[in-house]
Amino acid sequence: MRRWNLRKIILYSHDDRRRDVDLDLESVNIITGKSHTGKSALVEIINYVMGASECHIPSFVRDATSWTGLLWVRDETQFLVCRKTPTGARKADNSAYFDVGSELEIPAGQSGLYRKADIDTALHQFERLLGIPEVEVDPYSPARPKEPITVRHVMPYLLQDDSTIIDKGKLFWSSDEQDEKRVAIINRLPFFLGVYDPATIELEGELRRLRRDLAIREKQALEAQQIAGREVSRAQALLAEAQTVGLIEASQAETDLAGIIGLLRAANTWESTEPSDRGEGQNSNLSTLYDRKFELETQASELRSRLNSAEQLGSIRQRFGENAISQRNRLAAVEIVPTQASLVACPTCAQPLERVSESVQSVRKVYERVQRELGDVERQRPLVARASEEVREQLSAVRLELERTKQQIRAIVQEDEQARQRLDLDQRRYRVIGRISLYLDTVADVEVTTNQDEEVAGLRSRVAELEEQLSSQTKAELLQEKRLLISGIATEILQHLPFDERYRGGSVDFNPKDLSVGVITSKRRESMRNIGSDENYLSLHLSVMLALHRLFTDLESPVPGLLVLDQLSRPYFPEDTEEVEVISQDRVSLKRYFDLLFSEVAEQESLQILVLEHAYFTDDEAFKNATKERWIEGRPFLVPADWPDEPVS
Known part of the structure; x- marks a missing residue:
């Protein structure tokens, strides 16, 4: 396996029981059922366990669970991470349990779980397994410090909940909750697309540091030159005073600040030869x-x-x-x-x-x-x-x-x-030496030396070298190449999906600079919002997300090979529809989406898709085989009915 897949979604009850939702690796996994059975809760469970700042698991699931967890798998390596469910009015609980190994023994109940670390520390272990380097990217706000790339930054490429999947204004899940989150995605997407690697990020960090150091050195040199011009007269006055009291020979004279300072430093070392008990x-x-x-x-x-x-x-x-x-x-x-x-x-x-x-x-x-x-x-x-x-x-x-x-x-x-x-002369000399010493302390930082000039020249040379190597034009060209590549793959995928015939001849255009999606026609670029129709929104979302995962696989990007799709049938059935057998005229259109998913998983290595759905195809063997659970009357839902809603005393 080239990418990580999800083996289990785990729930723990308050009375020490465990509920597993098992998934097949590198496959399409379907969970169907009626509304309010917990299908959409799976999206929020994955999000919460993967480090969300707040828990949005539906209350009927959250109240009945003490911990929730995920078991990730790649070849023989497993990573288990569990997070304690918040109680009462708390928005989150950062207590986490994690384990890494080849054949992990999953705790059978909550009694086997304990706070092993906070959730950020636990997920940091998973980031290392994913291959996310410990590097920082440019801040998306100049007033804020640089931030590292974390597992939270891969989540938008894994989850498409029922509101996002047909959203006409946004492509990625949670990208519009806060504008800063959207900008964070934009800033980090080039890394996941291979526009720059960890070595490049390190060089960019070096370039930022060198630019800052160069600016400081140049400012210091300029200030030193300006101050040196004003300090020459002061230094000459001290030199004349030192000559008057015999600290410096009258024949010694300098005109530049460095030479005068050299004489003053020599005078600053004078000591009286008169015995202290004289007289x-x-x-x-x-x-x-x-x-x-x-x-x-x-x-x-x-x-x-x-x-x-x-x-x-x-x-x-x-x-x-x-x-x-x-x-x-x-x-x-x-x-x-x-x-x-x-x-x-x-x-x-x-x-x-x-x-x-x-x-x-x-x-x-x-x-x-x-x-x-x-x-x-x-x-x-x-x-x-x-x-x-x-x-x-x-x-x-x-x-x-x-x-x-x-x-x-x-x-x-x-x-x-x-x-x-003679004593008076010595006292005068000491007073002059005191003024010289004070002057040397204040003027030391503004001396312009050859070494400083060489240091500034070296910094300028290195900055120019890195700027050429990391030019924005080069990165822009690479990002444009990725844009064209993703858009081309998405256009090819879109040919297999239902889409408005008026735009079918156009090309999908995904812009990673602003995360916008549109269709380029012979007349202009039409944004997704202007195209209209939930079916069109769904097709554009799915084509771009699958195109991204194809590229992630080819680039061996540190993004897990999981794509969760909640309610592909949203354009065809209301949100609160009970599970239905698809026999209407929309059957053909909806089936095209599932056919594409099966085909994509078969072609892509290590891609795993989890579909949460109302619809159910009774005559489609592939669909039925991929269905892991059906939460309908007479069968258990996500949370067993006999689980207590609060801790057992």
């Missing part, structure tokens, strides 16, 4: 010298006070001596009076006096005192002079030592000033 010894010595200076200045002040006192004393004694000499000179007249003369006679004329002269005696005493004081002054003068001289010598020595101390202080202060200037 500590000088500071300690300077403190000692200041203490000594203060001590000497104190001594000098005291000596100056002593010298001033001595000089003042000498001056006083000198003035005293001068006054004493003057006084002595004035009293010198006393010397003319004899010393031993009687004090009762006049000292000048020697005439006897009537009484003793006290004044003469007083004068003499004063004179004698002055004489003594003058003697004392003369004796003390050398002593005062020597004391003053000693103080002067001490003061001179102190002043000399004080001057030497001040000179030492000035020398240290001058040396410390030079050190401070």
